[in-house]
Each structure stands twice: as structure tokens, then as C-alpha cells.
Amino acid sequence: MDEARISRRGLGPRLWLAGGWLVLALLAAIFAPLVAPQDPLAQDLMLERLPPFWLDGAEPGYWLGTDSLGRDLLSRLIFGGRIAFIVAFAAATSACLLGSALGLIAGYFGGWADRIISRVVDIWMAFPPVLFAILLVAVLGTGLSSVILAIAIIDWTRFCRVIRAEAMSQARMDYVESARIAGYGRIGIMLREVLPNVLPSVVALLSLEMGIAVIVEAILSFVNLSISTDDPTWGSIIAEGRLSIHQAWWVLVFPLITLILTVLSFSQFGEALKARFDPVLR
Amino acid sequence: MEPCLDIRRLSAVLPNGQRVLRSVSLAVQPGEVRALVGESGAGKTMIGKAVLGVLPKSVRVVEGDMLVEGEDLGHLDAKARRTLIGARTALIPQDPLTALNPSRRIGAQMTDRLVRILGWSGERADTRIRQLLDEVQIRDPERVLKSYPHELSGGMRQRVLIAAAFAAEPRLIVADEPTTALDVTVQKQILRLIAQLQRDHGTAILFVTHDLGVVAKISQKVSVLYAGKVVEEAETARLFAAPQHPYTRALIAATPRYTDPYASLKPVDESVLAGLAAEIAAADKDWRPGHG
Ligand SMILES: Nc1ncnc2c1ncn2[C@@H]1O[C@H](COP(=O)(O)OP(=O)(O)OP(=O)(O)O)[C@@H](O)[C@H]1O
Ligand SMILES: [Mg+2]
Numbered sequence: 001m002d003e004a005r006i007s008r009r010g011l012g013p014r015l016w017l018a019g020g021w022l023v024l025a026l027l028a029a030i031f032a033p034l035v036a037p038q039d040p041l042a043q044d045l046m047l048e049r050l051p052p053f054w055l056d057g058a059e060p061g062y063w064l065g066t067d068s069l070g071r072d073l074l075s076r077l078i079f080g081g082r083i084a085f086i087v088a089f090a091a092a093t094s095a096c097l098l099g100s101a102l103g104l105i106a107g108y109f110g111g112w113a114d115r116i117i118s119r120v121v122d123i124w125m126a127f128p129p130v131l132f133a134i135l136l137v138a139v140l141g142t143g144l145s146s147v148i149l150a151i152a153i154i155d156w157t158r159f160c161r162v163i164r165a166e167a168m169s170q171a172r173m174d175y176v177e178s179a180r181i182a183g184y185g186r187i188g189i190m191l192r193e194v195l196p197n198v199l200p201s202v203v204a205l206l207s208l209e210m211g212i213a214v215i216v217e218a219i220l221s222f223v224n225l226s227i228s229t230d231d232p233t234w235g236s237i238i239a240e241g242r243l244s245i246h247q248a249w250w251v252l253v254f255p256l257i258t259l260i261l262t263v264l265s266f267s268q269f270g271e272a273l274k275a276r277f278d279p280v281l282r
Numbered sequence: 283m284e285p286c287l288d289i290r291r292l293s294a295v296l297p298n299g300q301r302v303l304r305s306v307s308l309a310v311q312p313g314e315v316r317a318l319v320g321e322s323g324a325g326k327t328m329i330g331k332a333v334l335g336v337l338p339k340s341v342r343v344v345e346g347d348m349l350v351e352g353e354d355l356g357h358l359d360a361k362a363r364r365t366l367i368g369a370r371t372a373l374i375p376q377d378p379l380t381a382l383n384p385s386r387r388i389g390a391q392m393t394d395r396l397v398r399i400l401g402w403s404g405e406r407a408d409t410r411i412r413q414l415l416d417e418v419q420i421r422d423p424e425r426v427l428k429s430y431p432h433e434l435s436g437g438m439r440q441r442v443l444i445a446a447a448f449a450a451e452p453r454l455i456v457a458d459e460p461t462t463a464l465d466v467t468v469q470k471q472i473l474r475l476i477a478q479l480q481r482d483h484g485t486a487i488l489f490v491t492h493d494l495g496v497v498a499k500i501s502q503k504v505s506v507l508y509a510g511k512v513v514e515e516a517e518t519a520r521l522f523a524a525p526q527h528p529y530t531r532a533l534i535a536a537t538p539r540y541t542d543p544y545a546s547l548k549p550v551d552e553s554v555l556a557g558l559a560a561e562i563a564a565a566d567k568d569w570r571p572g573h574g
Contacts, residue, residue: 111339174381179332182369183399196385279385279430 001107007145015272018265025262029081037061038072040079045070049248065250073251076232077258083233084262087148087217088210093215094152096206099159104198107158107167108190117160124157133216137225148218150214157213159205166198168222211263218259234259285309286454286486292332292346294510302328302341303513310454310503313484315477317497317518319533320507326490328510330456333488335367351453368399372447374457374476378439378464382431389427392446400450414445417482418475437468443476448479455480458490473500487548492536498522506530 028035038061047070053063064073090112106117133150170176171194184264214234221235234255241252293324294303302325304381305411318326331337333348333353350354350370355363375381383391396407415423416522418441431439440460445571457476479499480487489501497504497518505515506529514527525531 060295107526172376175383176373177336179371180336180380181371182395183364193383193386197383199385230338280432 007113014268016273017266021261021265022227022269024087025081028078032070032082034076036077036078037063040075041230043069043183054248064254065248067251068244073254076237077255080234080237081232082142082231084214084217086144087151088213091151091213092206092209093146094148095155095209096202098152098240099156100112100202103160103163104167104195107164108171108194121157121160131217133220134223134225135271147217151216155209155212158209160202162205164197166201167194169193170197176203188247200274203277204270204274205243210268211266212255213264214259244247283311286351287488288349288427289335290347292343292348293318293422294328294332294343295338302510305465306512306513308460310486310488312453312486314503315480315489315501316502317491319491319494319497319504321492324507325510326507327458330458330488330490334371334456335363335374337486353398370453372450372455374444374447374455375459376459376463378429378436378443381443382439384431387427388431388442389390394525396450410449411445414449417479418445422521440464440472444448444475444479448485451483452485454486454488456488465479494533506533517529
């Protein structure tokens with residue numbers, strides 16, 4: 001009991017910091033046209049490679065400086081957040097729904113359903129994920145929806161494996177047998193008894209996967225395979241920043257920090273949520 | 283009188299052909315407590331699971347019939363069997379922690395079955411559950427109903443499960459070592475509660491245990507199981523007074539505390555024990571090939 005109370009208090013700041021950053025970044029992305037100080041696409045050669053606000057030569061209104069075409073970095077990051085979050089939510093949710101459903105079925109029903117699903121997962125996992133993603137996008141064509149589809153197609157196995165194992169151990173519990181004796185149907189038991197017990201893991205994985213989706217999208221942008229090159233994305237900003245690292249380090253460093261903070265926040269937020277969700281840990 | 287549970291020549295095997303039940307016959311009369319004793323691995327739990335229709339996939343029934351209140355389970359389709367078992371039987375399990383769903387509140391778990399499976403109204407189920415919680419001497423039902431299983435002590439959880447088992451007025455309850463996972467002091471209280479509710483509700487119980495002391499306290503009849511075979515059955519008092527099978531005698535001899543009231547039994551020495559072991563082995567050898 002005491003242990004639970006201590007860990008709960010310990011989780012507080014983690015949940016608040018991670019959640020705070022995500023809310024801030026999400027709100028900025030949603031209200032980008034209102035929040036962004038400049039037009040993210042406006043080029044001005046008079047303003048190229050302005051440094052961030054605390055360095056000599058900074059211009060007011062260009063807080064994090066500008067890139068080699070004179071575009072405002074902060075505004076580009078804020079607008080880039082839109083694509084990052086759309087991909088994060090859409091891809092992670094799709095992967096989660098597909099993977100969790102199959103994992104639950106495989107773990108709870110076992111038998112041939114499990115054999116088929118597990119075999120497919122094994123085959124899937126044999127592909128290196130980033131290569132798989134690049135291949136898929138090359139086949140599906142670039143664009144927002146194919147990036148989302150590619151991530152979902154690749155990463156559902158992550159959910160499937162974990163949820164299968166958890167559903168399997170839950171299915172062996174006496175309460176499942178008791179429900180069976182009481183006369184509940186198999187599908188009812190799976191949804192009403194087993195699902196709530198694997199839900200904390202689903203939530204944690206979902207949040208983690210959102211972070212992963214952000215990274216994958218950035219990688220795809222970085223290799224120029226994501227969305228059209230006009231719209232700023234974190235990956236494309238990083239790719240450009242890499243080219244001017246010696247003249248303007250901030251164009252590389254700020255998007256990297258944004259990316260890392262966001263990915264870390266997603267995974268920490270997921271862990272904290274899991275602990276909150278789980279009645280035993282709570 | 284028609285037995286509440288009638289098991290006739292039930293045999294079950296594992297995939298490798300090894301037998302787990304050897305032509306088990308056993309009847310429980312309405313309102314009677316029948317103890318099922320035997321050492322670990324004797325197949326006590328298997329018999330309970332067979333009755334309740336939850337045998338592991340690897341265990342296959344190869345012969346025999348099971349009748350619940352005269353209805354042959356083998357003659358019913360899967361759905362009808364589930365309905366019959368759900369309505370007329372219940373289980374008091376061994377481990378009260380894993381037998382409750384960790385992520386659902388006690389109240390919801392207890393009423394859910396009455397409402398969803400048996401079609402009771404919400405109020406009726408709620409009233410019924412509170413009445414049963416009172417019967418198992420839970421003093422603060424409000425708190426218990428709102429709790430998650432891990433928030434209750436082992437004894438409290440087992441009380442909840444006993445209340446849940448009796449809630450729908452089953453005709454037969456299978457109690458599989460319902461006290462072994464509990465503290466010794468709590469064991470006695472729980473045993474007394476089960477006996478009390480059993481009398482009040484007139485429910486038949488198949489009581490699985492490996493503790494002859496418990497057998498003496500709670501049951502009217504006993505079946506002694508060894509390696510999946512019923513080696514002796516008798517009225518409880520008779521079994522202790524005049525055990526017929528050497529294995530039964532060995533069991534009783536191994537439980538000295540409870541041999542005291544039965545003056546006919548003397549402390550057993552090594553040679554007697556060795557002789558008994560040989561006798562058991564011989565008996566085992568005799569019935570293994572032919573039967574079942
Ligand atoms: N899931 C299973 N699959 C295959 N065999 C099993 C399984 N569970 C138990 N057995 C075997 O069936 C036999 C009977 O086991 P059972 O659990 O009924 O014994 P028990 O009398 O209840 O013992 P205990 O007092 O330890 O609970 C044992 O030999 C055991 O190894
Ligand atoms: Mg057992």
C-alpha cells in the first residue's frame with residue numbers, strides 16, 4: 001500500500017512534464033496560423049541565417065532565427081508539428097487497433113488462430129522496419145496518407161506481440177474460468193474480462209507508438225520520401241539544417257530538440273498513464 | 283432421491299495416453315457435502331473441472347456420464363450445457379486473488395452475472411448481493427462493493443467469492459480447496475462460513491481438499507482419490523472409524539491430530555508405513571491395466 005502511494009507521487013511530475021509539453025506542442029500545431037509569428041514559407045534573402053534571439057544580430061519576431069532562405073524557424077517548427085501530430089495520431093491509432101485486436105484474439109483463443117497470427121507476425125518482423133517503410137512509401141507513393149498507412153502496416157506487430165502475451169496470461173487466470181462457468185460467451189469474456197486488463201499496456205504502447213511514428217515520419221521526410229517538400233516537417237527541416245550546420249547550427253539543433261522532447265514525452269506519458277490506468281499499481 | 287450430481291465411470295486421458303481419471307463414480311445428494319480427498323496430483327481438481335465444463339484442452343474425456351439433477355450433460359449441446367451449468371452450479375475457487383477480475387470493482391463483478399446471465403433486474407441483483415454479503419459477515423458492504431480485489435484481504439476476497447457462489451441459489455457448488463490459500467486463523471472462519479451457508483441454503487457441495495481435518499468437520503460423505511481412481515467411499519464418520527483401504531489408513535495415519543478422537547488408531551511406526559506403501563503399490567498395479 002505504502003509503496004503504491006510513493007510511486008504514485010513519484011509519477012506526478014513525469015506525467016505533468018510530458019503531458020505539458022505535448023499539450024503545448026499540440027495546441028501550437030492546431031492554432032499554428034494564429035500562433036506562428038511569421039509565414040513559414042515566406043522567403044526573404046535579407047533575413048537569411050538570422051541567429052536565435054539571445055545572440056548578436058537577432059531580429060525581433062524571429063525568436064529561433066531563420067534558415068538559409070530567410071524563413072522563420074519557429075514558425076516552420078510550429079507548422080511542422082501539424083504533420084507530426086496528424087501522423088502520430090492516425091498511424092499509431094491504426095497500428096494499435098489492428099495489432100491489439102489480432103493480439104487479443106491470438107492470446108485469448110490460442111489454437112490455430114494464434115498459430116496463424118503469430119506466424120504472420122514472425123514474417124513481418126523479419127523486415128528491418130525503416131527499410132520496410134521506405135520501400136512501402138516508394139510503392140504507395142509519397143503523401144500524408146501513404147506515410148500513415150506505411151507506419152500502421154509496419155508497426156501493428158509491436159502491439160500484436162505484447163497484447164498477445166498479456167491476453168494469454170490473463171486467459172489462464174481463474175477469473176476467466178469463473179466467467180466461463182457462469183455462462184458467459186467466449187467473445188463476451190474476451191471483451192469484458194480480458195480487454196480491461198490489457199488496456200493499460202495498450203495505452204502505454206499507443207503513446208510510445210505515437211513517438212515512434214513522429215520519428216519515422218521525420219526519417220521519411222529526411223530522405224525526402226514523406227509529404228510534399230513545400231510544407232515544413234520536422235524531418236525536412238532537420239535535413240536542411242544538416243546542410244548549413246557550420247553557418248547556422250540552430251536550424252539543425254532546434255528541430256532535433258523538438259523531435260526528441262516530443263518522442264520522449266510520448267513514451268513517458270504512456271508509462272505514467274499505464275500506471276494510472278492499472279488498478280493494481282494505482 | 284435423485285442425486286444432485288451423479289458421475290458415472292468417468293475416465294479422462296492426456297494426449298500421451300496417460301490417464302488422469304480412472305472410471306470415477308461419485309454421487310452427491312441434494313443438500314449434502316461430499317468431500318473429495320487425495321494427495322496432490324490425484325485428479326481432484328480435474329473432477330471439479332469436468333463437472334463445470336472447463337477441463338483443459340489437453341484433457342479428453344474418453345468414457346462416462348455426468349448428470350446434474352438427472353440431466354445428462356453429454357446429451358446436451360454446448361450452449362444448453364453452459365446454460366445448465368451456469369444456472370445450477372457455482373465454484374468456490376482455491377485462490378481468491380486470481381479468481382476475481384483485478385480491473386473491475388467487486389460490486390460490478392458480483393451483480394454482472396445475475397443481471398447479464400440470469401436476467402435479473404439491477405435492483406434485485408443489488409439487494410441480493412447485499413443480503414449475501416451480510417450472510418458472509420461483511421460489515422461494510424459499501425466499501426467492499428466499491429473496492430478493487432487487490433484492496434481487500436485474502437479472507438475478505440474469499441468471503442466475496444462465497445457470497446457470489448451462493449448468490450444465484452445454485453443446486454451444487456464445487457469448492458476446490460477453498461481455504462488452502464488463506465492464513466490458518468482465517469481458514470477456520472471461512473470453513474465455518476461455508477458450512478453455515480451450505481446449511482441455510484441447502485446447497486449440495488463437492489468439497490475438494492487434501493486435509494482430512496477439514497473432511498471431518500464439513501462433510502457427510504467422503505470419496506478418497508488416488509491417482510485418478512476412487513479407492514474408497516464412505517460416510518465420513520465410518521471412514522474415520524473403520525477405513526477399509528490401506529491408502530485411506532495411510533492418509534489417516536499421516537494426519538495424527540485428527541486420529542485422536544478415533545481411539546482405534548494407534549500411532550504408526552516405520553515398518554507399518556512401509557508395509558502400507560507396498561500394499562498401495564500392489565493395489566495400484568492390480569487395477570491399472572484392466573479398469574477404465
Ligand atoms: N492443464 C493440464 N494439462 C495436462 N495435465 C494436467 C493439467 N493440469 C493437471 N494435469 C495433470 O492431471 C493430474 C491431476 O491433476 P489435478 O490438478 O486434478 O490434481 P489435484 O488432485 O487437484 O492436485 P492438487 O492437490 O495439487 O490440486 C496430475 O497428474 C496433473 O499433472
Ligand atoms: Mg487441485
